[in-house]
Amino acid sequence: xxxxxARIEALARxxxxxxxxxxGPAILLVHSQSGPYAWLVADARPDLVxxxxxxxxxGPPFRExxxxxxxxxGEPWYRHEDVISRPWGVARERLTYARDGMxxxxxxxxxxxxxxxxxxxxPLLQPQPAATLARLAGKPILMVxxxxxxxxPYDHATxxxxxxxxxxxxxxxxxxxxxxxxxxxxxxxxxxxxxxxxLLDWIRQTxxxxxGPNLQVGTRASNRAxxxxxxxxxxxxxxxxxAPRQSDT
Numbered sequence: 001x002x003x004x005x006a007r008i009e010a011l012a013r014x015x016x017x018x019x020x021x022x023x024g025p026a027i028l029l030v031h032s033q034s035g036p037y038a039w040l041v042a043d044a045r046p047d048l049v050x051x052x053x054x055x056x057x058x059g060p061p062f063r064e065x066x067x068x069x070x071x072x073x074g075e076p077w078y079r080h081e082d083v084i085s086r087p088w089g090v091a092r093e094r095l096t097y098a099r100d101g102m103x104x105x106x107x108x109x110x111x112x113x114x115x116x117x118x119x120x121x122x123p124l125l126q127p128q129p130a131a132t133l134a135r136l137a138g139k140p141i142l143m144v145x146x147x148x149x150x151x152x153p154y155d156h157a158t159x160x161x162x163x164x165x166x167x168x169x170x171x172x173x174x175x176x177x178x179x180x181x182x183x184x185x186x187x188x189x190x191x192x193x194x195x196x197x198x199l200l201d202w203i204r205q206t207x208x209x210x211x212g213p214n215l216q217v218g219t220r221a222s223n224r225a226x227x228x229x230x231x232x233x234x235x236x237x238x239x240x241x242x243a244p245r246q247s248d249t
Contacts, residue, residue: 006092013040020048031055036091043095043135051140051207053199056184060157061089062110062124078121089161097131104131123157125164132166140206141169146182
């Protein structure tokens with residue numbers, strides 16, 4: 001029998017920490033269910049994580065959201081499940097929270113906040129005064145959400161939780177950068193090269209140079225059409241691989 005999700009998170013954290021102890025500090029690229037692994041690894045060994053790219057990480061904080069329908073005629077279009085499935089906010093496994101210099105031993109009860117828009121889920125945050133995820137603070141972190149994904153109604157809640165916990169980050173909606181129509185599995189879609197370019201641009205801006213202006217997309221348009229593979233020699237291994245377009249084969 002497979003272990004529970006919390007145990008899987010713990011196993012993945014320990015395995016990734018062991019890997020990074022062998023190869024050195026790295027940039028973590030995570031997606032969906034692996035999203036919490038990045039928070040856990042950075043929390044356990046902040047010295048081994050250079051930055052984090054989190055593509056629609058598992059969420060939202062605390063409770064799963066069930067999407068019920070369109071919300072026509074004033075009917076609810078979603079609900080938070082009763083069970084707290086992520087007792088540590090953005091993870092099922094324990095994270096290190098601190099308040100006034102003291103590490104918290106107990107989990108906290110989520111507090112519902114007003115939804116920022118009628119088409120967005122009401123976020124669940126910490127009670128005030130909020131504790132911080134100090135081991136994640138100060139790292140370049142990019143969170144990406146796709147317009148046509150089931151994450152679109154609630155990824156803002158994960159972003160709000162991180163901000164409340166003192167974790168500065170950038171939350172990018174692909175549609176706001178001209179990349180429209182993507183669902184959750186962006187790596188399988190026709191414009192995956194453009195999305196990979198966006199991620200590579202962010203890596204260059206944040207991990208190889210001081211933090212600069214807002215993220216720019218398509219800065220290498222003349223070169224990427226000829227490129228079959230783009231890798232970054234980070235920490236002895238490439239972090240991204242771009243498969244050839246059909247037109248290149």
